Amino acid sequence: MEPVAVWWATLADVRPAHEALLDSVERGRRERYLRDADRDRFTLGAAITRIAVGTALGISPEHVRIDRACDDCGKPHGRPVIDGGPHVSVSHSGDRVGVAISAHGPVGLDVEEAGRANESIAGHLLAPAEKADAAAAGMSPDALLAYWTRKEAALKATGDGLRVGLTRLSMSAPADPPRLVGWEGRPDLPGRMAMRRLEPGPGYGACLAMIDHPAAVDVTEAPAYFLRGPAGRP
Numbered sequence: 147m148e149p150v151a152v153w154w155a156t157l158a159d160v161r162p163a164h165e166a167l168l169d170s171v172e173r174g175r176r177e178r179y180l181r182d183a184d185r186d187r188f189t190l191g192a193a194i195t196r197i198a199v200g201t202a203l204g205i206s207p208e209h210v211r212i213d214r215a216c217d218d219c220g221k222p223h224g225r226p227v228i229d230g231g232p233h234v235s236v237s238h239s240g241d242r243v244g245v246a247i248s249a250h251g252p253v254g255l256d257v258e259e260a261g262r263a264n265e266s267i268a269g270h271l272l273a274p275a276e277k278a279d280a281a282a283a284g285m286s287p288d289a290l291l292a293y294w295t296r297k298e299a300a301l302k303a304t305g306d307g308l309r310v311g312l313t314r315l316s317m318s319a320p321a322d323p324p325r326l327v328g329w330e331g332r333p334d335l336p337g338r339m340a341m342r343r344l345e346p347g348p349g350y351g352a353c354l355a356m357i358d359h360p361a362a363v364d365v366t367e368a369p370a371y372f373l374r375g376p377a378g379r380p
């Protein structure tokens with residue numbers, strides 16, 4: 147069975163050759179970023195997506211067609227969709243960029259810098275039962291980071307993103323393996339969604355959500371080694 151792959155990069159991996167892989171829509175987005183780091187995060191996400199999908203489909207990265215239309219406004223900042231598959235999800239935070247790719251069904255990836263998870267986010271992050279646990283036992287920054295990455299990964303797998311409030315989702319306790327326990331208004335989803343805790347490196351937390359995947363599917367995680375070649379190719 148084809149594994150689900152998660153490829154990780156850091157900002158130091160970006161090369162001029164990666165920009166050359168982007169299509170005109172992506173270059174337009176790239177050019178609108180004012181800060182170098184934002185530009186590089188976007189470029190790396192798009193380049194990894196193109197190389198990984200191109201390899202899976204046996205075509206060159208430049209020829210991969212990616213629909214990025216936002217469901218709300220049509221602008222090309224939405225979830226990346228490859229007509230006919232595979233499914234992909236992109237996430238970036240701080241120095242880290244990740245791309246998940248699956249032949250089995252929709253995936254959602256979220257990586258967050260640990261320092262950003264503090265009590266100020268608890269109000270719009272935690273469901274009522276989770277808040278009660280937090281009030282009773284206290285909640286560490288690591289626990290908040292676990293809830294945050296689990297919920298955003300789940301919302302990215304469905305494609306809802308933050309249009310759906312994070313407090314409508316309930317997750318397993320942070321010390322337990324990640325699992326969607328409940329989703330207000332979507333009782334079908336807990337039985338259809340599998341989740342994995344990922345290892346993006348020190349100072350970061352990450353989670354992967356997979357919808358309608360085979361129960362025994364393998365998830366592999368590795369540095370996106372193929373970015374480091376002179377032409378940015380595998």
Ligand SMILES: CC(C)(COP(=O)(O)OP(=O)(O)OC[C@H]1O[C@@H](n2cnc3c(N)ncnc32)[C@H](O)[C@@H]1OP(=O)(O)O)[C@@H](O)C(=O)NCCC(=O)NCCS
Nearest residue numbers: 188191218219223224225236237238302305306307308309
């Ligand atoms: C998707 C979303 C949760 C990402 O949050 P984040 O933690 O800030 O960012 P991440 O780095 O984890 O993810 C960004 C990536 O998510 C992807 N993405 C965007 N919208 C998405 C969606 N609805 N579902 C899944 N993935 C989405 C893109 O690939 C994006 O990468 P890119 O900027 O390089 O193209 C957030 O942007 C969102 O909710 N967007 C949709 C709602 C919205 O903003 N609508 C108004 C626009 S008109």
